[in-house]
Amino acid sequence: MKAPKMNVDRIKRYLAEGKRFDGRKPEEFRDLEISFGVSKKAEGSARVKLGDTEVIVGVKMAVGQPYDDSPNKGNLMVTAELLPLSSSRFELGPPKFPAIELGRLVDRGIREGRFIEFEKLCIKEGEKVWTIFVDVYAINDAGNLLDAAGIGAVAALKNAKIPKYDEKEEKIVYEESSGNPVPLTKEVPISITFHKIGDQIVVDPTREEEDAAEAKVTIGLSNGVISSMQKGNEEAIDTELFGKMLDAVEGIWDDLNKKVEKALKQ
């Protein structure tokens, strides 16, 4: 949805002075809150609040066949639902592009960040492996669902326990946990999405700022190192502005990573 020109102009004028409507700096994230155990029926689940933006993420596991090109690796499937419950701009019906993009970007962040040790999810090579479903639900869209969902996926995976698998009966006993966590590396992947508004950049936009943005670049980082990237939306960005994003990304990661670590501990 396009923002009214009056808003865009004012957002730009503020940004020219390094200011935002809510008092944050352009490179500053909103307050982050993470809680766990949203659904006991999930193998793991988390609720993430980034300012007024809220997502819940659940992890379910099932046993399935591996792909031919990775017979000893488990599978990952990320889906996102932009519920009409979370915003008047989301409509009922099959998932539209923003929902698919969200799932894809979260998937890429986790996969390329090498967060899950897929080899350890193999039950019998070429035949049986664990499939991890990460499902993201938007509860309130106040901007930047993308990065909130990324954090939610990490939190839900960290919270998850593999259910018991009865090899003889070939079925999962969901009521019983194996006690084993999902095999994860220490490198927590975090995505930071930069939004271009005029010749300025902001991170963690409010809904209003996101509407005013002309283009975005999602950068996935694993342990502070860039591991995935995708530019979104129609408008081009000049390499100078892109350079600014790269200059800023490490410092922003540092702050956000601390926030995530702190929130994960609580």
Place this chain on the structure above:
Amino acid sequence: MVEFKRPDKRAVNDIRPMKAKVGIVPNADGSAMFSFGETIAIAAVYGPKELHPRNQRNPAKGTLRCTYNMNSFSVSDRIRPGPSRRSTEISKITGWSLEPVVMINNFANTVVDVHVQIIQADASTRCAGINAAAMALAHAGIPMRDLVSSISVGKLDKQLVVDVDKAEEDWEEGEGPTDIALTFSHNDEKLTHIQLDGIISAKQLKEAVELGKQASKRVYDLQKKALKSVGEEITG
């Protein structure tokens, strides 16, 4: 007579611990959470607003449009995201259970959207959803002549019980389980919704409806309390 033992040791007319909270989705015009034990439902209301597509508009009165959906991870076996036959039916049932109390006749051409989402399921999800939806409508300031309160009554073998959980839904002894979902308007004590799966005599069904009616009053008390203290989680 031996006292009937429920799987979780509740007395036959005990409702699981209930929780309710109004004002949980800042974007929505009204929103609420309602929970029976481990069943958690949230609801958000948007509207009245222009109805799109235009050909669905009703120039004689407003339209109430309800959706019911379960999170994929609200149950043990993951549900594939997106609507199913079951969720489509419950969506409609939810609308029907609310419509008798919602006064949107004057809002011609508009729609009031009610979205119910099940976060965690341990049976009676539609009842929890209807309770949350009724509160969300009231929170949105939609004119209502009354509130509705929903409760399930089960018949386990021959025994009637209030507020059925999953273990009871799967009851295997004797005559097995009968599951009755009921919704009542508070003031005139009318039935706005009933569904029944299982076997029961007409005589005992009358008892079940009466039992449900009494229990729905406890649900109503909690809904009312939560609506009076927006933002606070009320237990009962």
